[in-house]
Amino acid sequence: MATTTDEVVLEVKDLQTYFYTQEGEVKAVDRLSYHVKRGESVGLVGESACGKSVSALSVLRLIPYPPGIIVGGQIIFRGQDLLQLSEEEMRGIRGNRIAMIFQEPTTSLNPVLTIRRQISESLELHRGLDKEQSHQETVRLLRLVGISDAERRAEAYPFQFSGGMQQRIMIAMALSCDPELLIADEPTTSLDVTVQAQLLEIMAELRERLGTAVILITHNLGVVARYVDRVNVMYAGRLVETAPTDELYGNPKHPYTIGLLASVPRLDSERKESLRIIKGLPPNLSRLPGGCSFHPRCEYTFDRCREEVPQLEEVAPGHFRSCFYDADKLRK
Numbered sequence: 001m002a003t004t005t006d007e008v009v010l011e012v013k014d015l016q017t018y019f020y021t022q023e024g025e026v027k028a029v030d031r032l033s034y035h036v037k038r039g040e041s042v043g044l045v046g047e048s049a050c051g052k053s054v055s056a057l058s059v060l061r062l063i064p065y066p067p068g069i070i071v072g073g074q075i076i077f078r079g080q081d082l083l084q085l086s087e088e089e090m091r092g093i094r095g096n097r098i099a100m101i102f103q104e105p106t107t108s109l110n111p112v113l114t115i116r117r118q119i120s121e122s123l124e125l126h127r128g129l130d131k132e133q134s135h136q137e138t139v140r141l142l143r144l145v146g147i148s149d150a151e152r153r154a155e156a157y158p159f160q161f162s163g164g165m166q167q168r169i170m171i172a173m174a175l176s177c178d179p180e181l182l183i184a185d186e187p188t189t190s191l192d193v194t195v196q197a198q199l200l201e202i203m204a205e206l207r208e209r210l211g212t213a214v215i216l217i218t219h220n221l222g223v224v225a226r227y228v229d230r231v232n233v234m235y236a237g238r239l240v241e242t243a244p245t246d247e248l249y250g251n252p253k254h255p256y257t258i259g260l261l262a263s264v265p266r267l268d269s270e271r272k273e274s275l276r277i278i279k280g281l282p283p284n285l286s287r288l289p290g291g292c293s294f295h296p297r298c299e300y301t302f303d304r305c306r307e308e309v310p311q312l313e314e315v316a317p318g319h320f321r322s323c324f325y326d327a328d329k330l331r332k
Contacts, residue, residue, distance in 0.1 A: 004040040004229060009181050009213040010059070011035040015073035017051075017058045020066065024286040028054040030237040031073070033312075036181065041207060041214040043228035043245070045221065045260070047282050051237040052217045053103075056183045059215075060100060061090050077181070096126040099174035100183040105166035109158040115142070116154040119173050126177045141172040145202055164195035171199065175206060182207075185217045200227055221264050225249055230318075233257050236283050236293035239312065243319035253321040255298045258332060292324070300325040 017029040029051045036042045044052045057063055059075055061082060075082040077098065082090065102108045110118055119141060120134035129137060135154070142150035145168040158166055167187060174182055184203065188196035204227055207214055216228055224231055224245065231248045233241040233256065241254040252258045262276035280297040283289060289296055295305040302325070310322040321327070 005038045007038040008035050009038050009078065010215075011074075011076040012055070012059070013074040013076065015055065015058060015075065016071045017054055017063055017068060018071050019068045021286065023284075026285045027237050027288065028068070028285060029058060032234075032237070032239055034232050034239060034242065036213045036215060038180075038213055039207070039211045040230065041204075041216060041228040043224040043231045044215060044217045044234060045219060045224055045231060046234035047219065049282055049285070050234045052234055053185050054237075055234075056100065056185055056215065056217055059183065060094050060098060061087075062094075092126075095122050095174075095179075096177045097179055098181045098183070099177065099179040101167075101170050101174045101185065101187045103186040103189050105163065105170045106158070108170060109166060111158055114155050114157060115161075115169055119154075119169075119176055122173065122176050137176070138172075141176055142169070144175070144206075145169070145172045146198065147172075164191050164199070167191065167195075167199055168202070171202060171206075175210075175212075178210060179212060181213045181215070183215045183217070186219075187216075188218075188220075188223070196223075203227075221260060233260070236288060237285060238293065238322070240294070240323070241319075241321040242312070243316070247316065247319050251316070251319070252332065253315050253319065253327045253330065254323050255300050255325065255330065256294050257321075258330060292322075300330070 012035070013033050015029055015032040019026040019028055032051070032055055034042065044055065046052055054063070058070055059082070063070060070083060082093070116135060116138050119138040123129045123134040123137050138154050139150045142154060147153055147165060147168055161169065188199055200223060203214070206212065218224060228245055231243060231245050232239055233254065235256050241248065241252070241257045248257065249261065252261055259276065259278035263278065265275060278297055283293055291306040291308055292310055295301045298305065304324050310324050312320040312322045314320050315327050
């Protein structure tokens with residue numbers, strides 16, 4: 001783990017990002033709050049459509065309008081509220097001070113431009129390098145992420161690389177301007193486990209070396225256990241539990257978190273022991289149930305859960321959860 005400081009790089013406060021569709025108002029992110037410190041790696045986890053990726057796109061103000069819009073909250077980066085900046089000011093931050101690795105490199109890389117051109121464009125725009133300097137820096141970055149014969153392969157096109165190599169190129173592009181914050185949205189999706197491990201180790205090494213703050217979005221709890229310092233668990237657009245990684249894995253305090261952890265195979269479990277599942281399906285975000293959004297799937301539900309929305313409360317130092325049920329009575 002990289003050495004973290006108390007210096008907060010990003011603070012998200014009561015973020016609300018909604019989509020207005022024919023089905024109605026979709027609360028993709030609903031009053032989300034969290035922070036990331038310098039050198040810290042924070043994980044955003046949860047089932048599909050819980051708001052992880054939308055929250056990341058909100059930080060960069062990349063929500064497509066229409067139908068999406070950030071309707072409330074603050075996104076404070078280095079003392080500036082990004083929601084108050086002009087589009088021109090945001091362009092100076094995106095890809096420069098805040099970078100993002102997207103899920104699918106095949107849709108993020110331009111198929112008709114060489115790798116050198118795609119990386120050097122950012123170097124020339126944000127760092128003011130000339131053509132020769134940007135070429136040399138591109139080659140250095142490709143070597144940094146483990147691409148051999150970088151001088152020659154910089155002139156290749158995306159289709160000439162495997163999926164794993166394309167994702168390495170995306171990491172090189174994201175790191176080209178030494179960002180203060182790196183957002184990695186499912187960076188190892190659809191890659192085999194060996195390549196996944198290599199890419200995650202590269203990111204961890206670069207974080208250690210550069211002190212970059214990282215937001216890692218994933219549904220892979222094994223990745224979270226190894227590579228993040230703090231875990232934020234999301235459900236139906238809301239944060240339901242947050243804690244340091246060791247604390248959350250060793251002492252989960254929300255029924256949803258307990259269900260997620262119980263669904264992961266363990267090497268120390270009995271062979272005949274079945275994996276637990278979370279019954280039901282995630283809610284339709286345009287028709288959320290009253291009270292706690294998780295209550296239709298929760299085995300601990302009682303009347304208050306159906307009527308009130310629980311707020312985050314501290315149950316241990318640095319450990320917060322939003323649940324009415326007695327934390328000491330939850331079955332791990």
